[in-house]
Every structure is written in C-alpha cells, then in structure tokens.
Amino acid sequence: MATRPAAAPRSLADELRSWDDARLVALLRARPDVMTPLPNDLTTVAARCTTRASVHRVLDSLDTFELQVLDALAALPDPASRTDVARLLGVRPTSLAATLDRLRDLALVWGRDAALRLVLTVRDTLGPFPAGLGPPSPTAPDGAEVDALLAQAPEGAREVLDRLVWQSPVGAVRGADRPTSRTTARSPVEWLLAHRLLAVLDPDHVVLPREVGLHLRGGRVHRDVQPEPPAIAASERAPRLVDAAAGGAASDLLRLVAELGELWGVTPPPVLRSGGLGVRDLRRTAAALDLPEPAAAVVIELAYAAGLVADDGQVGASWAPTPAYDAWTSEPPAGRWRRIAGAWLGMSRVPELVGQRDDRDTVRAALSADVDRAPAASVRQSVLAVLAELPTGSAPDVETLLSRLRWRRPRRTGSLAEQLARWTVQEAELLGVTGRGALSAAGRALLAGDDDEVEQVVAALLPAPVDHVLLQADLTAVAPGPLEVDLGRLMHLAADVESRGGATVYRFTPDSVRRALDSGWAAEQLLAELGEASRTPVPQPLEYLVRDVARRHGRIRVGAAKSFVRSDDESVLRELMADRRAAPLSLRALAPSVLAAQAEPATVLQVLRSMGLAPAAESATGEVVVRRPDARRTPLRQPPAPTRGEVTPAADPLLQAVVRALRSAAPPAPAPAGPALAPTEPTHTLAVLREAIERRQRVWIGYADGTGRVERRVVEPLSVEGGRVTAFDHSREEVRSFSVHRVTGVAPASVDESRPGGHPDR
Structure with missing residues (x-):
C-alpha cells in the first residue's frame, strides 16, 4: 500500500514540529539566544527565531554563499522553488541541496524544495533592495521588450541604466514624479520613465525595477557567485621542524611567565588610579624580561588572563602574583602551557592595543579595560579553524588567509576584525600554537579541546627541565x-x-x-x-x-623613625655623614651609632646601595627584615571573565532535556474566532494600522511578547509613531503601546467579534 506523503508545513512552527529531537537540539545549539528564557513550546521557539535580534546574530554566522542564496530567495516572490534559486545564482539545483538544508536547520528558510519560504524577518533584514536589486514592478516590460526598447533608446539612456545595474538601483533626479510620455520625453531619464524601464521612487529619486535589473544582469542576482571559499596560498614546512619551533616558543613562554611572577612577587608595580599598568612599569618589566615592550605586554596579558597575576586590592594597590601562580609553577610544564594557551584562546583581551591611543588621545595601558574587545576570542578561534583545515605543515600567506576569513563571515569583516586576525597569527607563533607559520601539533590539540591530549602532545614537544647548572x-x-x-x-x-x-x-x-x-x-x-x-x-x-x-651585609641597618640608620661601626656612619651623595637623606646624628634620616626606609636603602654599601632593613624589634620573593601575593582571585560578543550555547544534556520538555508540552489551544493572520511585512502592517486609525476601526493583530509567545488580540489603533502603535487593547481593557516589528500579522476586525483569549497563532 502506498504511503501518503506528509502534508507540507503551513508555518515555521509547523515545520519545527516535524523535526526529530537531534535536529531540534542542533537548532538550539546553533541559536543559543532562543534558549533565554527557557521556551514553553515549539511555537515560542519559532517566534523567537523570527525576532530581529536573533536573525541578525545568525546572519552574522553565515558564509558568503549562504548569504547569496538568501539574497536570491529575497529577490523571488514567496514561495520560490530550488530551481528558481539556482537559476538566479547560475548554479545547478543539486549544488544547492546542502546550503538550503543548513538554512532550514537554522530556521531561516522553511518549506519544501518546491515551495521555499524565507522567514519574513530575514527578508526585512536583507533590506528592500536585496543584492542591489530594486523593488518589483507589475508594469515593468519583460526581457524581450527591454531588448527591443534599448535598441531604439536615445543616446545616454543605456549609460543611465548601466550605473544602476550593479550598484545602487536608486538614482537622484529632481522632479522625478513629473508627468512624462513617450512623445514628450526630452532627456534619457524621461525616456526611460516613459517606457517603464525606470520607476518613480519619490519626488527626488528614480529606481530600476527588479525585473529590468535582473534582465540587464543576465538573469543573475550576483555578478560573482562564490559557492566555494577562496584558495589559500601556503608554503610547506616539515612537520618535525614546525613542532620543534613551536616547542621552543612554548618553552620560552613558560620561562617568561615564570620570570614575570618572580619579578612582580619581589617588586609589585602599582595599579594606576584609572586601572592598568603604568607606561614606566611596563618599560621596566620589558627590560627585566629582555623583551620589546609589545612582546612584554603579551606576556603580561596572558598571565593576567590565566589568573596568575592580579590586583591585590589593598590600599595603594599593586599588581602581584596570585596564589594560583604558586600552584601553576608546581605543575608539569605541559600542564602550565595548557593553562596559558587555553586562557589565550578564550580571552577577549588584545595586548597589541597596549600603547596605542584611543579616541581621546589617551594611551591605552596594559591590564586596563581599554584593551578588551568582545570579538577577539571569536576571531582567534576562526583563524585557528582555518589553519586546521590546511594540511599539516602548511604555512599560509596572511593575505589569502584573510580572504578566506572574509568569505566565511562577510558580515563580520572590518578593520578591527582584520587587525585581530593579523595579531592572532603573531600571538600564535609566540605561544607555540604555530611553528614557522604552520599550525603545530599542540595547536591542533588545543583547538580540539581535549586537555589530556594537549598535555600529552606538548610534553613531547617541550625540552625536559634540567636540574643542574x-x-x-x-x-x-x-x-x-x-x-x-x-x-x-x-x-x-x-x-x-x-x-x-x-x-x-x-x-x-x-x-x-x-x-x-x-x-x-x-x-x-x-x-x-x-x-x-x-x-x-x-x-x-x-x-x-x-x-x-x-x-x-647588615653592618648598616635601616629602620623607620621616619627612618633611622644604625651601625656598630661608628667610623662608617661618620663617613656616611660626610659623603655628599647622602645629602638627599638629610642625615643627622642621634648617637655615635645611630643616624636619623628624613626619607622613607626604602629610599634610604636605595641611596645607600647606590653608594656601594650593603645595608639591611631592620624591624621595630631590631631584627633583620627578610623579604622573600614569594612574600607578595594577592588574595584568592578568579581569572578575568572574557567579554562575550556572542551567547554561549548550553551543554547538550540541557538542550536534550529542553527538547523533551517541548515535545511533552500541551498542544496549543484552538485559536479564537477571527480571520487567519498571514505574516505581513512591516510596511503593510503600518498601512493597515494607519487606515484603521483614519476609519476608527478595530483590527486583529498577532503579537510576539517578550518571551517570544505570539498572541492574537483585538485592538483599536490610536496613533503610530517611531515604530510603535498606541492602541486600546480590548482583551485587557487598557491603552497599550506595541512595537510594530513584533506584530506578526494584521487583519480588520468587526465590532461584534469575540475578544481573543491570548492563544498563540502559529
């Protein structure tokens, strides 16, 4: 017996109900913003997938070809077939299967291949001129008529069209709405308007109709369709040389971070009043580590992101090692590298911004909030993902690497994203994530996210510590x-x-x-x-x-009076009193073996040591003060949380539990009496609402609330302004304000129609 095919879905919510659990889990993982707050049913999920903010987020994650497919769907009337889309792109229909499946899986497109529907918010987000095509016109001539008209067009007419075909379809013309006819046309623009090859957009602009534009483009939406990413030019390196270079860089990094901790444990630099590390302290730290200042900034920011140094939170705060630093130094080298590299991969801090000037012409300080950028972690991971796609030992050319990144995320390109990608390449080499420009074995393991594998791989790359000199x-x-x-x-x-x-x-x-x-x-x-x-x-x-x-050592002792200098050797103190180099201390004799100084003990110690003496600090009880390098530690500190530019997906067990709850949710109650509310565009919604205001009529609206749930209700519009409609809500007997972009559908209502009960209409 033949099986009857499943009915075609009538809405996005209807399509989601036909999905299996694995596909729903994948949707919630790919669009985690839909999970907040936890949805009650699949109708709510569908409504949240169509909100403007959620659509913008998911469009930002699409590659160039996926966006070109959406452009083609937006240029076609709804619904469209896969064959129609392929024709506008100039590709075979079979080559669109995987891309359309992904767009369906992301809830941007729904319906079968013969009747594909673009989510209304996606169409609205792509704008009124998708791929630079003008609005459709029912009076525009067909292709054969366009060719015939252009064959007899006056001089200059074709040039006008050529300027509008591949760029903006809108042209500025003063008095564009003036009457024209084929017999009275005096200019190329008037001739084009008279022959319907151009249309009036407003009194000062004309627009190229979509049908004419598509014909002049040869029936293609895009001049250059890019179904495949651009190739990356790469130099080949021997994998063993790559890993050897990466191991050396990783070893150097661990040494530098350890030296930083030891240095700041003895002499912690102060925290600036505005937060961060002072320019002079950065310079001193760079000199102590024997690094250029930009490289020292990277080491400092890595230690901070890993929670190894922090603000001690005391009066006159300083940057010092944390207790976690001591635990870190006791780990095996591979474990220490994993912690540093893991912090780097997820941090939103950008060390290369240190020393640059901001919009207020202020120098950005290391360890300050000024070097935090939300997209940094996402760009860093994207760069490593592209490197991981290349064969082992391939060192890519940076410019072609950037081209691949632009293809992968065209909506996220810009000067900052490109700079972040370039800096990621530099930082990866410093950490040993790459070696000689190619992704190392350690880098591949780090990207895979398996901590045990990372430590095993890195342990084989790092030189073994030695126990002798x-x-x-x-x-x-x-x-x-x-x-x-x-x-x-x-x-x-x-x-x-x-x-x-x-x-x-x-x-x-x-x-x-x-x-x-x-x-x-x-x-x-x-x-x-x-x-x-x-x-x-x-x-x-x-x-x-x-x-x-x-x-x-200790023959001279310094204590606090404001400070004093004491020695059992009176001749040494007499020589000190006579030495001009000690004049800034304003020394005076209190006794043959004791001098008073008008300076802090630390200053006295510094001056005496610069004179070639070896003084020791003394406590109030007369004992020598011992300053161990591990004496300065902050209280317990958590590593700084990265600034997130994206919503983090929930763990799969939670997603699976949510899907089970959605499946078990009670089916929606029958919709209240009233007309079916088909999805409407915002322009149509506004037109219906304004007409209702003029006629003082009631209308049915479908409205998505803050949780994404769509309710039907009868309202009487009172005014429309700034994207909001003020109306009397008959379901609640109150005047309310509604956002027009949340209105999913609108239709006239009769006076005696029943009050809607707030049931979802999906």
Whole structure:
C-alpha cells in the first residue's frame, strides 16, 4: 500500500514540529539566544527565531554563499522553488541541496524544495533592495521588450541604466514624479520613465525595477557567485621542524611567565588610579624580561588572563602574583602551557592595543579595560579553524588567509576584525600554537579541546627541565636548558641573566648576591645550594664574592623613625655623614651609632646601595627584615571573565532535556474566532494600522511578547509613531503601546467579534 506523503508545513512552527529531537537540539545549539528564557513550546521557539535580534546574530554566522542564496530567495516572490534559486545564482539545483538544508536547520528558510519560504524577518533584514536589486514592478516590460526598447533608446539612456545595474538601483533626479510620455520625453531619464524601464521612487529619486535589473544582469542576482571559499596560498614546512619551533616558543613562554611572577612577587608595580599598568612599569618589566615592550605586554596579558597575576586590592594597590601562580609553577610544564594557551584562546583581551591611543588621545595601558574587545576570542578561534583545515605543515600567506576569513563571515569583516586576525597569527607563533607559520601539533590539540591530549602532545614537544647548572670561574653559570622550578628561582634570585638562547647564562654580581642575602639566605647556605646544583665545583672567585658581600651585609641597618640608620661601626656612619651623595637623606646624628634620616626606609636603602654599601632593613624589634620573593601575593582571585560578543550555547544534556520538555508540552489551544493572520511585512502592517486609525476601526493583530509567545488580540489603533502603535487593547481593557516589528500579522476586525483569549497563532 502506498504511503501518503506528509502534508507540507503551513508555518515555521509547523515545520519545527516535524523535526526529530537531534535536529531540534542542533537548532538550539546553533541559536543559543532562543534558549533565554527557557521556551514553553515549539511555537515560542519559532517566534523567537523570527525576532530581529536573533536573525541578525545568525546572519552574522553565515558564509558568503549562504548569504547569496538568501539574497536570491529575497529577490523571488514567496514561495520560490530550488530551481528558481539556482537559476538566479547560475548554479545547478543539486549544488544547492546542502546550503538550503543548513538554512532550514537554522530556521531561516522553511518549506519544501518546491515551495521555499524565507522567514519574513530575514527578508526585512536583507533590506528592500536585496543584492542591489530594486523593488518589483507589475508594469515593468519583460526581457524581450527591454531588448527591443534599448535598441531604439536615445543616446545616454543605456549609460543611465548601466550605473544602476550593479550598484545602487536608486538614482537622484529632481522632479522625478513629473508627468512624462513617450512623445514628450526630452532627456534619457524621461525616456526611460516613459517606457517603464525606470520607476518613480519619490519626488527626488528614480529606481530600476527588479525585473529590468535582473534582465540587464543576465538573469543573475550576483555578478560573482562564490559557492566555494577562496584558495589559500601556503608554503610547506616539515612537520618535525614546525613542532620543534613551536616547542621552543612554548618553552620560552613558560620561562617568561615564570620570570614575570618572580619579578612582580619581589617588586609589585602599582595599579594606576584609572586601572592598568603604568607606561614606566611596563618599560621596566620589558627590560627585566629582555623583551620589546609589545612582546612584554603579551606576556603580561596572558598571565593576567590565566589568573596568575592580579590586583591585590589593598590600599595603594599593586599588581602581584596570585596564589594560583604558586600552584601553576608546581605543575608539569605541559600542564602550565595548557593553562596559558587555553586562557589565550578564550580571552577577549588584545595586548597589541597596549600603547596605542584611543579616541581621546589617551594611551591605552596594559591590564586596563581599554584593551578588551568582545570579538577577539571569536576571531582567534576562526583563524585557528582555518589553519586546521590546511594540511599539516602548511604555512599560509596572511593575505589569502584573510580572504578566506572574509568569505566565511562577510558580515563580520572590518578593520578591527582584520587587525585581530593579523595579531592572532603573531600571538600564535609566540605561544607555540604555530611553528614557522604552520599550525603545530599542540595547536591542533588545543583547538580540539581535549586537555589530556594537549598535555600529552606538548610534553613531547617541550625540552625536559634540567636540574643542574655549570658554575664557571668568571662568575657566570650556564643552564643547559630550562631549569626546574626551585633551581630556577634560586638562580634568578642570586644571579642576573646575561644571555638567553639554547642555554641561559647567569652572572653573579655583588647586587645579585646581596639580593639573595636580603631574602634570608646565609652565605654558607647559598654556597652549599649552588655547589649541590652545579656539575662543576664552586669556583674560588664566586666563593670570595659571596663571603665578601656577606661580611659587609647588615653592618648598616635601616629602620623607620621616619627612618633611622644604625651601625656598630661608628667610623662608617661618620663617613656616611660626610659623603655628599647622602645629602638627599638629610642625615643627622642621634648617637655615635645611630643616624636619623628624613626619607622613607626604602629610599634610604636605595641611596645607600647606590653608594656601594650593603645595608639591611631592620624591624621595630631590631631584627633583620627578610623579604622573600614569594612574600607578595594577592588574595584568592578568579581569572578575568572574557567579554562575550556572542551567547554561549548550553551543554547538550540541557538542550536534550529542553527538547523533551517541548515535545511533552500541551498542544496549543484552538485559536479564537477571527480571520487567519498571514505574516505581513512591516510596511503593510503600518498601512493597515494607519487606515484603521483614519476609519476608527478595530483590527486583529498577532503579537510576539517578550518571551517570544505570539498572541492574537483585538485592538483599536490610536496613533503610530517611531515604530510603535498606541492602541486600546480590548482583551485587557487598557491603552497599550506595541512595537510594530513584533506584530506578526494584521487583519480588520468587526465590532461584534469575540475578544481573543491570548492563544498563540502559529
């Protein structure tokens, strides 16, 4: 027995009811704004899918060809067939199957291939001139008549049409609505108007009718139809070289973030009054990390996005490491990279904006709100997605990469999006997400989102940490690779980095040794630790240096009076009083062994150290103050939440539960008495409402409320202004204001028709 085909859907809501659960889940995942608040039934889902804001969001996610298909549908009368669409695009009907299915799945188009219907809000969003075509005209000549007329057209007429065919169909003409006839036409425009090849749009403009424009375009909506993305020019790299370069960059990044934490743990820079990091502090940090300022800004912003540094929230706030920084340093290197790279992938901060001037000619500071851009994360992920489409080892040309991105999201192109894409390419190389311009194995794993796989891949790329250094007689030490955390902290504390590369060279100086002693290390303890960490014996020059600095360390002590200087060696204090370099401290003798200073203890320490002395800070109880590098930590802090430019989809279990609830929802109650309300365009809606105001008549309207639910009601329009209609609502016996764009349909109502009960009309 033959099976009767399912009836064609009568509305978008009717089509959604025919979908299976998997397809509904996919719709809610692709259009997450439809989920807020949770819909009550599929009628509500359909109504929300047709709101202006939701349609704008989903159109922004379409590629060039999908938008061209929508343009073709908008240029055709509703409903249209797949064959009609293919004819206007100049492609085979079969080549449209996948694109039309996707547009249906996004609830932008509904109906079968023989009767495709464009959602009214989509048609309205595309504008009155889809693809630059004018409005349809019932009096426009057909193609054969157009050709015959143009064969006898006066000079200049064809030039007028050529200017309107592929650009705007509207032309400015003073007195466009003046009477014309074939016998009295005196200009090319008048001749075209008289022969219906142009139409009057308003008193000062003419427009090329859609039928004439399509014929002059050769029956095509677009001059250049792009069903496939543009090709990307790429250079091929050996995958092992790509991963080797990426591993080196990742290792350098981990070292830089660790050095930043150690540096700010000892000397936290202040937070600007307006928020952010000062220009001078950025410059000092860049110098300490041996980086250009733009690269230092990237490292700082990455550490901030990962929650490793933050504002300590104290009076006179400073930027300092968080407790999470200590946990981060104890993780394996691969885990540390995963956390940094994951924060980068999702952050909305743009480090390259640091140092640029805003509209007020103010320099944008690092760690300030001025460098936050909502599209950053989306653009970053789009760039990596395009890189992942290329064969392994392919390093794309940036310009062709940008062309591919423009094809993928043409409604999101612009100078900011292009700059964000270029900066993403640079940042990816710094992080090791790419190597030598090609996506690395680590980058592919990161994009896939599997944390375990990321750590496994990165562990194979990163050089293993080393547990030793090589002490040399010239007061240097060589680290043959990235050092383990504790040894790295010791070396950064007791020595200064002299050069970096495959191996790091540290140099011991009196200042660096004093820094270790200030942190609580004793001379013997420091020498013992260095000797245990070195594969070579502790050289005699280093031993002499440490002992000499230790011998002088603490002979002079500085405390708070406003501050005082104390020493058991009275001759040292007498020399200090006589030294002109100490004049800014305004020293005076309180006793042979005590001097008072008119400066803060930190300033006194700095001046005395610049004079070659080795003072130690003293507490109020007379004990030496030990300042350990991990002493400055912020309270517990959460990483900064990225600014979202898009609604985040809910997890699949929630989507599946919502779909089950929608299935079990009670069917809609029968619509109240009254005419069927077919979807109407806003222009038609306004015309009917204005006519009802003039005639003082009641009308039926379908109205979508704030939750997307469409209700039928009888209203008496009173005024229309600014896209809103003020009307007496007979269902509630009150005067209300309605947004015209939420009116889904309108029809005249008789005086004795029953009051609508608020049931959905879908």
